[in-house]
Amino acid sequence: MFKKYHLFLLTALFISVSSCRQQSSIIIENQISPVSYVDPFIGTGGHGHTYPGATVPFGMVQVSPVNGTIGWDWCSGYHYSDDVAIGFGHLHLSGTGIGDLSDLLFMPISKTVDLTAQPIQRDSLTYKSTYSHDNEVSKPGFYQVYLKDHKVNVELTASERTAFHKYTFEKEALQSLVIDLGFAINWDKATQTSLKLEDSYTISGYRHSTGWAHNQKVFFVARFNKPIISQQLFSDGRRILPSFVSGEKVSGQFFFDSQENDQLLAKVAVSSVSVENAKENMSDYGTEFPFDLVKERANDRWEKSLQTISVETPVDSLKTIFYSALYHTQLAPVTFSDKNGQFRMENDTIISAEEYTGYSTFSLWDTFRAQHPLLTIIAPERVSDMINSLLAYYEVRNILPVWTLYGNETNTMTGYHSIPVITEAYLKGFSGFDVELAYEAMKTTMLQDERGLNYYKKYGYIPYPLLDESVTITLEYAYNDWCVAQMAKALGKEDDYKLFLNRSKAYQHLFDSNTGFMRGKSEDGKSWNEPFDPKHSNHREHTDYTEGNAWQHSWFVLHDVKNFIELHGGPAPFTNRLEQLFTESSEITGDNISADITGLIGQYAHGNEPSHHIAYLFNHAGQPWRTQYWVREILNSQYNTTPNGLSGNEDCGQMSAWYVFSSIGLYPFNPASGIYEIGSPIFERTTLNVANGKTFVITAKNVSDSNRFIQSARLNGENFNRTTLSHKEIMDGGTLELVMGPEPNTKWGVANK
Numbered sequence: 048m049f050k051k052y053h054l055f056l057l058t059a060l061f062i063s064v065s066s067c068r069q070q071s072s073i074i075i076e077n078q079i080s081p082v083s084y085v086d087p088f089i090g091t092g093g094h095g096h097t098y099p100g101a102t103v104p105f106g107m108v109q110v111s112p113v114n115g116t117i118g119w120d121w122c123s124g125y126h127y128s129d130d131v132a133i134g135f136g137h138l139h140l141s142g143t144g145i146g147d148l149s150d151l152l153f154m155p156i157s158k159t160v161d162l163t164a165q166p167i168q169r170d171s172l173t174y175k176s177t178y179s180h181d182n183e184v185s186k187p188g189f190y191q192v193y194l195k196d197h198k199v200n201v202e203l204t205a206s207e208r209t210a211f212h213k214y215t216f217e218k219e220a221l222q223s224l225v226i227d228l229g230f231a232i233n234w235d236k237a238t239q240t241s242l243k244l245e246d247s248y249t250i251s252g253y254r255h256s257t258g259w260a261h262n263q264k265v266f267f268v269a270r271f272n273k274p275i276i277s278q279q280l281f282s283d284g285r286r287i288l289p290s291f292v293s294g295e296k297v298s299g300q301f302f303f304d305s306q307e308n309d310q311l312l313a314k315v316a317v318s319s320v321s322v323e324n325a326k327e328n329m330s331d332y333g334t335e336f337p338f339d340l341v342k343e344r345a346n347d348r349w350e351k352s353l354q355t356i357s358v359e360t361p362v363d364s365l366k367t368i369f370y371s372a373l374y375h376t377q378l379a380p381v382t383f384s385d386k387n388g389q390f391r392m393e394n395d396t397i398i399s400a401e402e403y404t405g406y407s408t409f410s411l412w413d414t415f416r417a418q419h420p421l422l423t424i425i426a427p428e429r430v431s432d433m434i435n436s437l438l439a440y441y442e443v444r445n446i447l448p449v450w451t452l453y454g455n456e457t458n459t460m461t462g463y464h465s466i467p468v469i470t471e472a473y474l475k476g477f478s479g480f481d482v483e484l485a486y487e488a489m490k491t492t493m494l495q496d497e498r499g500l501n502y503y504k505k506y507g508y509i510p511y512p513l514l515d516e517s518v519t520i521t522l523e524y525a526y527n528d529w530c531v532a533q534m535a536k537a538l539g540k541e542d543d544y545k546l547f548l549n550r551s552k553a554y555q556h557l558f559d560s561n562t563g564f565m566r567g568k569s570e571d572g573k574s575w576n577e578p579f580d581p582k583h584s585n586h587r588e589h590t591d592y593t594e595g596n597a598w599q600h601s602w603f604v605l606h607d608v609k610n611f612i613e614l615h616g617g618p619a620p621f622t623n624r625l626e627q628l629f630t631e632s633s634e635i636t637g638d639n640i641s642a643d644i645t646g647l648i649g650q651y652a653h654g655n656e657p658s659h660h661i662a663y664l665f666n667h668a669g670q671p672w673r674t675q676y677w678v679r680e681i682l683n684s685q686y687n688t689t690p691n692g693l694s695g696n697e698d699c700g701q702m703s704a705w706y707v708f709s710s711i712g713l714y715p716f717n718p719a720s721g722i723y724e725i726g727s728p729i730f731e732r733t734t735l736n737v738a739n740g741k742t743f744v745i746t747a748k749n750v751s752d753s754n755r756f757i758q759s760a761r762l763n764g765e766n767f768n769r770t771t772l773s774h775k776e777i778m779d780g781g782t783l784e785l786v787m788g789p790e791p792n793t794k795w796g797v798a799n800k
Contacts, residue, residue, distance in 0.1 A: 081353035082346060084363070084370040087185040090142060090697050092127035092690030094645055094654065097375065097697045098139045099125060099185035101203045101210070103345050104352045105406070105429065107328075107382040108317055109139040110203045110210035112192060113149045115169030117232050119642065124149035124232065127690035132194060133175045134227065135203060137210050137317055138265065138453075141378040142697020143410065144643060145459065146233025147259035147452060151267055154225045155214040155311065156197045162225070162281045162298045174225045187353075187374055188345025204342040207382060208328035212313040213338045222303040222311050226250070226269075229283075229296025234258035240297040244290035247274040250301070251322045260455035262393045265317055268325045272312035272336045277302045312336040319383065319391040319454060327386050352377055355425040358711065359732040367688045369710055369730075372703035376418055377426065379699035380433060383407035383454065392443045393455040403432040403479070405439065409451045410699035412460030413656045415467045417704035420715035423475050423774070427738060430472050431479030437465045438480060441488040446495060461516055461593050462523030463492050470530040470719040474537060475774050486538055489531045493524070493547070500524065508556040511567030511576045511591050518557055518565050519593040519657070522603040525553040529606035530719045554604050558614050563624050565601040567591035582634055582650065586641035594643040596635065598628060598650035599657050605717040608667040618668040625664055629677055646685050646694030648677075653685045654695020659705050663716045663724040666770040672756050672791030674770070675727035678709050679755040682729060711735075712745055712785065713772065721774040725796070727755045728785065741780030747787050754787040757795050770796040 090097035100111020113124040115133035120126045122143050124136055134154035140147060160173035169175055176196035184191040190203045198220065202213040216222050228240035235258035242252040251268045278301045280287045282294030292299070303311055314336060316329035332341070358369055384390040384405030390398050398405065406429075423430055440448040440456065447465040450457045466489050473482060493500065499514045503524050509517040529551035535543035559566045559575060567576030581597035584590070592600040602625075604611040615621040633647040645654030652658045662681060665673035685694040686706055693702050708714045712728030728747045735743040760767040761784040762776075772783070 080350055081370045082187050082350050084366045085187050085349070085353070085374045086367055086371050086688065087187065087374065088127060088690050089368070089371045089688065089692040090375065090690070091125060093693060094120060094642070094695055095691070095693035095697050096120065096122045096142045096144070097693070098123040098141060099190055100135070100139060101188055101190045101205045101345065102378065103188060103205055103207055103348045104377040105380060105382055106205055107208045108137050108205050108210045109378070109381070110135055110137050110205055110212070111139045111190065113152060115172065115175065115230070115232065117168070119144070119146070121232060122146035127180070130177055130179065131169065131175055132178055132192065133169050133172050133230065134225070135201065135212070137267070137315055140408070141375065141699055142702065143699065144696045145259050147235050149232060149235070150254055150256070150265050151315065151317065152227045152230055153212065153313070153315070154227070155194070155199045155201060156223050156225055157199060157216055157220045158197070159221070159223070160225065160300060162279065162300060163284045163286065165284045165296065166230070187349035189342050202338070204338060204345050206331065206341055206344065208386065209314050209316040209331070211336070211338050211341050212315070214311040216305065216309050216311070218309050219305060222305040224301045224303070224311070225298065226301070227298040228252065228254045229298055231256065237296055239293070239295060241293040242280060242291070242297050242299050244275065244278060251325070252297070253322070259457055260452040262395070262455060263453045264319060264391060266320065266322045266325050267315055267317045268322055268329060269313055269315045270329070271303065273303050273307060275301050276304055312338060318385050320385055320389045320397055324385040324387065324389060330386070349374065352426070355736050356707070356711070357734040357736070358730040360730045364688050365729060368686050368692065368706065372706040375697055375703035376421055376700040376707060379408045379410065380406035380436070381408045383436070391454050392440070394443060396443055398439050400435070400439070403435040406433050406436040407451050407454055408699060409437070409448060410701070411448070411450060411464040411468065412462060413698035413701035414704070415464040415718055416656055416659050416701055417708055417715055417718070418700040419468045420471060420718045421704045421707060423472065423477070424735060424737065424777070427477070430477050434469055434472050434477070434480040434485065437469065438484055438488055445491065446497065447488050447492040458498070461520045463527050466492065466527045467530045467719040470534045471721065473534060474719065475721050482538070486534055489534060490543065493527060493531055503553065506570065506572070508553050508568065510570040512569055515588055515590055516593045517567050518591040519600050521557055522554050522565065522600070525551050526603070526605055528553070533719060551606060554611070555614070560614065563615060564597040566597065580636055582636045584635050584637045584640045584644060586639050593657070594641045594655055595652060595657055598631065599644070599652050599655070602661045602664060603657060605660060608664065612668055618670070622665060622668045622670050622673065625661070625668070626673065628661065643695065648680060648684065653681055656698065656701055659701070660714070660716050663714050663726065666724050666796070669797045671770045671796040672793060674724070675756050678726040679729070682706065682709055683752070712747065723772045723774070723777070725770045725772065727757070735777060737778050737780060741778070743777045743780055744782045745785070746782065747785045750787045753789045756788050756791045758786045758788040758792045759795060760785050768796060768798050
């Protein structure tokens with residue numbers, strides 16, 4: 048009896064200790080914040096074009112280092128391969144393929160320099176400095192680097208509209224700051240700049256420039272924690288004695304008292320409207336310089352925004368990739384309206400955003416695909432404000448925007464993808480905008496004659512002799528038309544519904560059944576563009592395809608996939624050809640190959656957005672196990688934890704949004720439909736914290752690198768045998784349970800195919 052009792056006690060003690068250890072492990076796991084996994088350096092190498100600096104989710108300011116190098120891989124102002132800094136700008140682009148911004152350059156230095164020169168390259172800049180990645184830190188809302196040449200440690204953080212700087216100099220070293228408003232890289236060029244010493248603690252000014260944004264006007268105010276004891280101001284290379292200077296290229300060096308302490312603190316607020324608005328944007332902290340508090344609050348804001356999705360896996364590197372991707376999806380669009388609601392348009396109209404926040408930097412050709420759909424889940428409170436911002440642009444220009452940068456229409460890329468963003472929002476139940484105005488904007492945009500729509504309306508497609516990139520543009524207009532049709536149907540506009548639905552079949556004109564590709568067709572409706580090489584690329588000129596070739600652009604039929612499959616002769620020939628896309632040789636032909644064709648798996652190019660939906664087409668053709676296989680291949684090969692961790696331009700969140708969705712097992716194949724395709728999750732458990740305190744949980748039993756195929760599924764306890772989920776099903780909360788295995792289950796998910 049004693050032995051049995053003793054054995055019971057030992058067993059109970061072992062269970063108790065084991066339970067405590069397990070519980071302790073869970074607590075420790077739960078205490079590791081998502082922010083701690085984020086590495087903003089991911090994407091700063093290769094062709095990712097991201098920046099490592101400090102900002103808050105969708106913040107107006109992005110304070111980040113500027114290398115001063117001119118080149119495609121420095122579109123954000125920074126590239127990880129570099130080791131020279133020329134200063135810290137306050138506006139930056141995340142992952143674009145065109146360079147602009149890096150505005151309002153601040154550089155702390157410990158010597159007097161000559162600013163009379165007018166350098167066009169950084170080699171002749173007297174204030175530049177080397178740095179080492181060994182003494183450089185980037186975290187959400189915080190950046191630090193040590194400037195070797197000046198022996199200054201730089202720390203940066205940000206609130207929504209204000210950047211905060213902390214410079215630590217060597218003891219008794221000269222404390223100085225250079226502000227250079229004239230230096231520009233890539234497409235940017237200063238046109239008129241100004242600096243004004245308002246008092247011994249305050250500098251204000253503006254920088255007007257042209258570039259990708261043709262009429263960019265930035266106003267700013269900078270305040271310091273110690274007085275300016277002297278200054279040197281320059282206009283176009285000439286020394287100016289007064290405390291105010293203006294010209295095309297203005298710069299200044301400001302000197303501070305170094306006896307009191309070795310730190311100089313600054314805060315810098317910006318506005319597109321005026322210096323007075325910039326001052327109001329800075330007003331949250333009064334005369335204080337609470338750098339550590341602002342840093343903590345920035346961290347808290349990121350913590351909150353990253354907790355919208357929780358993933359569980361024993362593989363830390365997967366968490367790093369995931370949470371870094373989730374971070375990158377919330378850098379753009381950026382807040383553009385000031386605290387008083389005002390923001391500037393390209394024609395210098397000042398908009399007053401009433402009861403909404405105005406946004407800019409809409410990379411819509413990219414982000415309509417997955418980033419905007421993701422925001423309907425993780426940032427629903429911002430969706431209607433973004434729609435209102437798009438409508439503000441419409442009311443000024445009488446056409447919906449294509450790609451907006453600092454209030455300017457850049458007309459970059461093809462299609463009018465404001466339209467699917469608006470349609471998606473409305474059909475998902477967002478109503479914080481004028482729906483009739485939104486529909487008017489969509490209809491008006493698609494009935495005007497700009498950007499090839501005149502040819503599209505006349506011929507039913509765009510003939511290749513009349514406009515470059517005719518195939519891509521036609522396919523995208525067809526999808527835009529389908530989106531207008533769905534909005535018209537929802538609003539009871541039956542005639543419009545029929546009109547735009549019929550126009551949405553334009554893709555059929557360009558399908559060549561003999562080759563299986565979408566091809567350029569002449570005005571006669573019969574003749575194809577010859578000679579034809581489906582691997583040929585010619586970047587943005589004398590081509591039928593945008594930043595790609597026929598292999599990559601022949602799959603963009605998001606809205607009528609069943610008929611698209613039938614054009615190929617049915618599911619079998621369709622899936623065989625789709626498989627060939629991934630297994631074909633990766634040779635790209637031509638003398639002017641688009642640099643955007645990256646991340647190749649066969650002819651599939653994950654480094655550019657037109658390929659992003661393609662792997663999910665197998666679901667529609669009754670072979671979901673092939674979707675599961677290829678999605679995993681893309682997840683495993685196109686993303687990693689290094690600065691080269693993105694296979695192509697981040698493009699304001701789209702490259703990362705693909706990862707966020709696909710890694711949890713979902714993808715918005717046709718965003719405006721409100722339907723998500725199911726792929727192959729890599730996490731054991733994912734929790735989506737959706738509206739009203741509800742959660743939607745996705746579990747993947749037995750998931751691993753080899754166990755990528757869905758064997759069976761249950762939704763809310765019931766057997767589940769389809770490859771789609773609706774947005775409503777996710778928002779209602781529930782649980783999707785997947786059982787994973789190493790071999791395809793060719794019977795799962797094919798019941799209705």
